[in-house]
Amino acid sequence: MSLDLSVDIVTLTRAVVDVPSESLDEAVLADAVEAALRSHDHLEVVRDGHTIIARTNLGRSERVVIAGHLDTVPENGNMPSRLEGDILWGLGTCDMKGGVAIALSLAAALAEPVRDVTWVFYEAEEIAAVHNGLGRIAREHPEWLAGDFAILMEPSNAGVEAGCQGTMRVDVRTTGERAHSARSWMGHNAIHDLAPVLATLATYEPRTVDIAGLTYREGLNAVGVRGGVSGNVIPDEAVLTVNYRFAPDRDEEAALVHLREVFDGFELTVTDSAPGALPGLERPAAAAFVEAVGGEVGPKFGWTDVAKFTLLGVPAVNYGPGDPIYAHKADEQVPVEHLHRVHDRLRRWLSGDA
């Protein structure tokens, strides 16, 4: 298959959406993206796995990195795309093929942007961090991501969302002793031992944290629970998986200290962790971008790959079409107006029209 990057942004978004690209199965879409970008002489294209990077090399005084992931979560009865009035429906319309289509369109159209641009189209953002294409590039070729400022085109309601909250998952494990449930006093019930843990969660008051005028809301939630051997056995193990979303004033270490306090006396195992990112809007490049695209900024509650840029020392924001509440939903959707607005504002900023 091939992608025509010269069509209007709605048509291009639909074309990108209609190529299935569930995580680890991005080859077809990545091939099409690579081929389409290579047809433009103003771009230097490199590929690593299913991650494609295209750069202008105009010697501008400033370089912007604009990134989006090619993969989606699994199909959920929401393929192919469907345009109804002002809404484009379908898997990935929101998270984040709308943003990818905008980036592709502008990469092709803007042969001489006023800022050099590094366009990044990467694989495997929706699954375990070890697969993440942007993470691999950051580790193995950090120079490819060098820049003065980065824009991650994750859905942000077509507004700028700054920073991101960190996320940590821990397993809280209780242990007991098996016995036949007809003689339960011979054993010790590990599921019952979760009672105080759930009580703690049910009454927990999450913090709200103000940073640089943005208000971050934390959350501490059970996201999974399992236990049980069979219907007539006192269970000797139960595991509650808890997800802590923490404001970027806390690093991972501080987050874990907090969890150890909250679940004092219980066995905790960290199964997943990613740091947040401070909004960084005091950096000139960030402030200039915000000013150019309208001036309004909100906090990013979700964790996104902006944190990867932060770790590389590149200030970064989230800016993309779509309301993130529709991400990973059967009714995933993006307003057509978002596609046009983000496309237009980015084009003008990169063209020096802003």
Place this chain on the structure above:
Amino acid sequence: MSLDLSVDIVTLTRAVVDVPSESLDEAVLADAVEAALRSHDHLEVVRDGHTIIARTNLGRSERVVIAGHLDTVPENGNMPSRLEGDILWGLGTCDMKGGVAIALSLAAALAEPVRDVTWVFYEAEEIAAVHNGLGRIAREHPEWLAGDFAILMEPSNAGVEAGCQGTMRVDVRTTGERAHSARSWMGHNAIHDLAPVLATLATYEPRTVDIAGLTYREGLNAVGVRGGVSGNVIPDEAVLTVNYRFAPDRDEEAALVHLREVFDGFELTVTDSAPGALPGLERPAAAAFVEAVGGEVGPKFGWTDVAKFTLLGVPAVNYGPGDPIYAHKADEQVPVEHLHRVHDRLRRWLSGDA
């Protein structure tokens, strides 16, 4: 294969143990049992599925039903049998091929018992009730199980255990609303809603109930818990599976009324239920048996098929070799002394020597 029922009880138990007969796979053992019993003219043998029934028809004033199941739970590194000193190890030695071997031995040996005997060797006790051979006979040919008294040779430490507790399993289900865990306030966490349910279980004081001098101990336990959509989603459902073991003064209806009180306000679904059985020791046939085999009686905490006889109006007790705590265990075992004692006492009672 064939079974020689004339050998000593330890040898016969080993022979029965060494024929694999996991539930639904009892054909080979059932065939051998049927053939061995049919070789004895004093027995009238009928077969239904893999359930074999052999009767004496001597016109005695009293008829005793003596039953055991042929099946076992799955093998667990404990086959074949192994005799070490005073202990016979192996799958089914305790639950309940020791009892089956004793019944086979006596069925063959006692051509003229002082009480008519109906020997029942049935299939599929260890799995869902719908497969249970004794249950099928009770529904379709209840006359085959008619008698003045029944003995179920489930392991009871070679003592008489009277009655049995009932068992009921319910699912306690909570529902919420999904949301991304980065914006948890948009959803409602169903796992957190289990907090008061677990608190109730953790502090629940089970009853102890005295019936006819026997003390039954109840139990109310979580035996399973599940919930969770994925690591970054507020879960919209959680299910706690609870097993209530209730003393035989309560019927199933009363048990459910109790659970509805305990979990007031929560959605309950009964997934499994079986009534208990009152000890029934006031019946003359039962009292005479207890007296004959030594006079000591304990309560049966576990649920057993004695309840099926109770429903047919036949007083029944558990009486068999082996400690039930070894049932379904990798280290399943039976003391050789139990095999000899139960074999001897039953033989004497049926021969009029007691």
